[in-house]
Amino acid sequence: MPTFTLDERLERDGIPIASIGLCQLRLMNDRRWPWLILIPQRDGVSEISDLSPLDQTMLTFETNLVATALKKVTEAEKINVGALGNIVRQLHVHVVARRTGDPNWPGPVWGFGKAEPWPETDHKAFAARILENL
Amino acid sequence: MPTFTLDERLERDGIPIASIGLCQLRLMNDRRWPWLILIPQRDGVSEISDLSPLDQTMLTFETNLVATALKKVTEAEKINVGALGNIVRQLHVHVVARRTGDPNWPGPVWGFGKAEPWPETDHKAFAARILENL
Numbered sequence: 317m318p319t320f321t322l323d324e325r326l327e328r329d330g331i332p333i334a335s336i337g338l339c340q341l342r343l344m345n346d347r348r349w350p351w352l353i354l355i356p357q358r359d360g361v362s363e364i365s366d367l368s369p370l371d372q373t374m375l376t377f378e379t380n381l382v383a384t385a386l387k388k389v390t391e392a393e394k395i396n397v398g399a400l401g402n403i404v405r406q407l408h409v410h411v412v413a414r415r416t417g418d419p420n421w422p423g424p425v426w427g428f429g430k431a432e433p434w435p436e437t438d439h440k441a442f443a444a445r446i447l448e449n450l
Numbered sequence: 451m452p453t454f455t456l457d458e459r460l461e462r463d464g465i466p467i468a469s470i471g472l473c474q475l476r477l478m479n480d481r482r483w484p485w486l487i488l489i490p491q492r493d494g495v496s497e498i499s500d501l502s503p504l505d506q507t508m509l510t511f512e513t514n515l516v517a518t519a520l521k522k523v524t525e526a527e528k529i530n531v532g533a534l535g536n537i538v539r540q541l542h543v544h545v546v547a548r549r550t551g552d553p554n555w556p557g558p559v560w561g562f563g564k565a566e567p568w569p570e571t572d573h574k575a576f577a578a579r580i581l582e583n584l
Binding site for chain 1: 531555556
């Protein structure tokens with residue numbers, strides 16, 4: 317089993333929800349948008365193409381599983397999926413629920429304004445609803 | 451064979467490069483960044499999860515093929531991959547080559563400033579280099 321160490325910024329900015337196979341699933345600690353992050357538990361990977369073909373397929377499968385659950389739970393108008401990594405190089409995939417009129421709509425969530433942390437009881441309830449729908 | 455009609459905004463904003471299987475590959479007509487777009491040739495699809503499992507796997511494969519070619523051709527520091535679709539709902543995947551100091555680095559390319567069209571000879575040469583590396 318390869319080792320895996322989570323990047324400290326991903327650790328700090330998110331709240332762990334579950335390990336769902338290849339990926340750790342985390343909730344971004346920013347309640348402006350329902351925003352989940354998937355991190356493949358592989359060291360030294362920064363591009364999707366650094367993953368093995370099997371891991372790439374797993375990542376696609378898990379991303380879609382999470383996107384479908386997030387869309388159902390939030391009744392989002394659009395799901396935004398992105399793997400940027402310009403700041404944090406450890407490969408991570410953003411899955412964000414968007415709707416008309418949300419902060420920076422229809423622009424991207426990345427780099428916009430300042431995070432607003434979730435109250436603890438709210439993020440626990442939200443994470444529970446995501447898990448029920450995976 | 452299902453029908454497929456390209457969204458008129460995707461048609462207007464990009465330059466066709468090739469059809470590579472599931473997807474049309476286009477070059478965004480904005481030379482600020484080397485920026486490719488993949489559009490699965492399926493009608494009525496706006497989320498990745500709207501695709502069949504086979505098409506999802508094809509999209510992953512083609513996205514990685516294109517990302518690898520783009521990284522090689524541009525010697526990019528980081529590839530950004532995103533499927534947003536807040537404005538244009540027809541499913542399309544952005545694959546963008548980024549480097550320190552490029553416009554809006556390390557922020558996202560979407561919604562930033564105004565597109566700068568490619569000179570025609572330049573975009574043809576660039577598209578040819580991408581095709582050689584697929």
